[in-house]
Amino acid sequence: MTRPTLRVAMLGCGNVGSDVARILLRDGEELEQRIGARLELAGVAVRRLDRARNVDLDPSLVTTDAHALVTRDDIDIVVEVIGGIEPARGLILAALEAGKSVVTANKALLAEDGAVLSEAAEKAGRDLYFEAAVAGAIPIVRPLRDSLAGDHVRRVLGIVNGTTNYILDAMTTTGAGFSEALETAQELGYAEADPTADVEGFDAASKAAILASLAFHTRVTGANVYREGISEVSSADIRSASEMGCVVKLLAICERIDTPSGPAVSARVHPAMIPDSHPLASVHQAFNAVFVESDAAGELMFYGPGAGGPPTASAVMGDLMSVARHRLQGVRGPAESTHAQAEVLDIGRARTRYHIAIDVDDKPGVLATVAQAFSEHGVSIRTVRQEGRGDDAQLVVVTHEADDAALSATVRGLHDLAMVRDISSVMRVEGAVRSE
Amino acid sequence: MTRPTLRVAMLGCGNVGSDVARILLRDGEELEQRIGARLELAGVAVRRLDRARNVDLDPSLVTTDAHALVTRDDIDIVVEVIGGIEPARGLILAALEAGKSVVTANKALLAEDGAVLSEAAEKAGRDLYFEAAVAGAIPIVRPLRDSLAGDHVRRVLGIVNGTTNYILDAMTTTGAGFSEALETAQELGYAEADPTADVEGFDAASKAAILASLAFHTRVTGANVYREGISEVSSADIRSASEMGCVVKLLAICERIDTPSGPAVSARVHPAMIPDSHPLASVHQAFNAVFVESDAAGELMFYGPGAGGPPTASAVMGDLMSVARHRLQGVRGPAESTHAQAEVLDIGRARTRYHIAIDVDDKPGVLATVAQAFSEHGVSIRTVRQEGRGDDAQLVVVTHEADDAALSATVRGLHDLAMVRDISSVMRVEGAVRSE
Numbered sequence: 014m015t016r017p018t019l020r021v022a023m024l025g026c027g028n029v030g031s032d033v034a035r036i037l038l039r040d041g042e043e044l045e046q047r048i049g050a051r052l053e054l055a056g057v058a059v060r061r062l063d064r065a066r067n068v069d070l071d072p073s074l075v076t077t078d079a080h081a082l083v084t085r086d087d088i089d090i091v092v093e094v095i096g097g098i099e100p101a102r103g104l105i106l107a108a109l110e111a112g113k114s115v116v117t118a119n120k121a122l123l124a125e126d127g128a129v130l131s132e133a134a135e136k137a138g139r140d141l142y143f144e145a146a147v148a149g150a151i152p153i154v155r156p157l158r159d160s161l162a163g164d165h166v167r168r169v170l171g172i173v174n175g176t177t178n179y180i181l182d183a184m185t186t187t188g189a190g191f192s193e194a195l196e197t198a199q200e201l202g203y204a205e206a207d208p209t210a211d212v213e214g215f216d217a218a219s220k221a222a223i224l225a226s227l228a229f230h231t232r233v234t235g236a237n238v239y240r241e242g243i244s245e246v247s248s249a250d251i252r253s254a255s256e257m258g259c260v261v262k263l264l265a266i267c268e269r270i271d272t273p274s275g276p277a278v279s280a281r282v283h284p285a286m287i288p289d290s291h292p293l294a295s296v297h298q299a300f301n302a303v304f305v306e307s308d309a310a311g312e313l314m315f316y317g318p319g320a321g322g323p324p325t326a327s328a329v330m331g332d333l334m335s336v337a338r339h340r341l342q343g344v345r346g347p348a349e350s351t352h353a354q355a356e357v358l359d360i361g362r363a364r365t366r367y368h369i370a371i372d373v374d375d376k377p378g379v380l381a382t383v384a385q386a387f388s389e390h391g392v393s394i395r396t397v398r399q400e401g402r403g404d405d406a407q408l409v410v411v412t413h414e415a416d417d418a419a420l421s422a423t424v425r426g427l428h429d430l431a432m433v434r435d436i437s438s439v440m441r442v443e444g445a446v447r448s449e
Numbered sequence: 450m451t452r453p454t455l456r457v458a459m460l461g462c463g464n465v466g467s468d469v470a471r472i473l474l475r476d477g478e479e480l481e482q483r484i485g486a487r488l489e490l491a492g493v494a495v496r497r498l499d500r501a502r503n504v505d506l507d508p509s510l511v512t513t514d515a516h517a518l519v520t521r522d523d524i525d526i527v528v529e530v531i532g533g534i535e536p537a538r539g540l541i542l543a544a545l546e547a548g549k550s551v552v553t554a555n556k557a558l559l560a561e562d563g564a565v566l567s568e569a570a571e572k573a574g575r576d577l578y579f580e581a582a583v584a585g586a587i588p589i590v591r592p593l594r595d596s597l598a599g600d601h602v603r604r605v606l607g608i609v610n611g612t613t614n615y616i617l618d619a620m621t622t623t624g625a626g627f628s629e630a631l632e633t634a635q636e637l638g639y640a641e642a643d644p645t646a647d648v649e650g651f652d653a654a655s656k657a658a659i660l661a662s663l664a665f666h667t668r669v670t671g672a673n674v675y676r677e678g679i680s681e682v683s684s685a686d687i688r689s690a691s692e693m694g695c696v697v698k699l700l701a702i703c704e705r706i707d708t709p710s711g712p713a714v715s716a717r718v719h720p721a722m723i724p725d726s727h728p729l730a731s732v733h734q735a736f737n738a739v740f741v742e743s744d745a746a747g748e749l750m751f752y753g754p755g756a757g758g759p760p761t762a763s764a765v766m767g768d769l770m771s772v773a774r775h776r777l778q779g780v781r782g783p784a785e786s787t788h789a790q791a792e793v794l795d796i797g798r799a800r801t802r803y804h805i806a807i808d809v810d811d812k813p814g815v816l817a818t819v820a821q822a823f824s825e826h827g828v829s830i831r832t833v834r835q836e837g838r839g840d841d842a843q844l845v846v847v848t849h850e851a852d853d854a855a856l857s858a859t860v861r862g863l864h865d866l867a868m869v870r871d872i873s874s875v876m877r878v879e880g881a882v883r884s885e
Binding site for chain 2: 032036040043044046047048144150151152155156159160161162163164165230292295307308309310311312313314315316317318321323324326327328329330331333334335338342344345347350352353
């Protein structure tokens, strides 16, 4: 029996691309057995022909004319692993218009322009699959889109950036400060020379937008995501967290919030303290994990390597196999459903809790005055710990849950108090749900 | 626009069934928006009409004639949540023959007769989906079947039985013995009055068979799975584990083993010591988790509630939504591929390590004699710890990896030595892979 052949064009041949190419070339027979069709690597578009690559490619497959490749008549599926907005965006749209199915790992593009891409895919009747765009090898797109399709997701908490998790984990285990930990991460290849996209939370914000869109059946873009990076996290914050049985993680938090005018969603990325007992607390080094709370399933967690050539290639290959199956059947696979069109709330309306360390004059009445500043904004204090240190003292306050706007207004109010010398640490506290 | 309607028949209306019914009745509109078709609960087959249920069903939907229901012309999809072999088996086969798609949570049946059911589904051109059969709400079937479809799974380590994890966790945290912990589990509803299926590993063995079939693209049945329960696990074993920085878990272990005659697989369920640092070690109470090692993705873990009405219903609903999409498109979704037809190895050929605590006479030459017993069977010792206690002593030996047959022959050989008074603990050690 002759099996059909599906022809794959790949855009980009860096780390991920060369691993995808290697798997296609090495495991061709095995993959053919699994789906009943041959996957042929029919072309690879690169920027420079003369660059050394980690995979032996037949030179006749390699081209610099990406546009010609993705619109070539014999191509069935396009794999985009260039990254960035352009030319990836134009090439994906051209591929879909030409009737190709697309697999992409491009989180930045999806977070910025997911709606346009997804409409183009629908119009073309083709798949646009992107498991590799969030948390590398960890299957999270499929579980959110398919496995939980009959459930209601309430909240997604993700450690979705390996670089920042590596840095925070190093600060926690070695006591190093941020700059020192960043340098080590750069030396070991966990952080790039320009670490801005990771360290300032842009990468995590893109992933938060994708996760929120999937989880809540609505369209959330990167611009909708509140974002704070980890460059301001100090050793004192880490110690403070440790004293209250917590660790500091950079979290992508996507929540469904019921408002008087209907269900809304919130998506934010910022450092937060989470209790040691939370499953996300034991995610070390550059690993990623996504914790999902849903009405029926309860608490689920998905853990694994969030980046790297082979893990990302594994996710691309999984999508490629699914998309290939759909091509053979002449159908589209399940796509994001964005029918809900829920309002995306401002960070001020997110419900959270704050940990605030305040250096104050050590004299009578200080606690009462500080407590008053909280209650003025309707913020209720959960615990307060007071420590004298000579003529000044430190108050460590953890609040109950309140609107972020009220909490940040409280912090501004504290700054104005005469007896407050400094606010040495302000951080949100997340994930303490079960026993409260 | 009028949307199409798909009619769902449900077999069984216990815990899981009533939660599925409740979701279908309550969230009908929302689910319709997500897939573009209405899912109508068109009939529910039960054993006794007069039994109280946790869901308000229109009495006209309820019948005791399950066979008539699954073959009714207007039914599109059958959800089987009866459990057990018969009548579930006959009803599923009748449903598939009658052209219905099937969603089932029935691990025992799939482990015993998966090949027959899967052939029937293929012949009928319909889906047979079973995410709920392994690890409750945790999406693991889809990730193994679809997300990792382009990767090679090397090993699956699963905590797939909540009852035994609850008991072992209680023994670890409270120091209770097995019987005491079992009693507590029964009082709290974590263990059944007759706990055999859980405690002796039958339930976990069914799940191991399903996981191995999916992971290695070959057919493994429950009968192929080596099985040891936890009823022989003692407080001394738990303490011994703790002394070497380990915890005891009941693991379902599925491995790909390369043999001279080609790739083979092994599937086994038994208590094992795993290092505290292993992600599975922090799976507490009745939670489940599945740890997957693959060539490209590396190490992944999937964590969540492994049982209970709502979590299992969440998994059933996810399958129901997928199967409904396929019905609308007139296609089958991806099914297990079992083309590999790999040999399933006997436990004797599995590679593992043993922890053995031996009570010996405390006299010179004992260690040499014991060491000789290991080397006679080609088993290499990794660590040995000797503790004198009056006129006798205890040797705690941890071996390097060896064939299970050689390890168990070594234990038999030790029993025959005159200076060996007792072998107080024998347990396999798993999961210590990274730093070795």
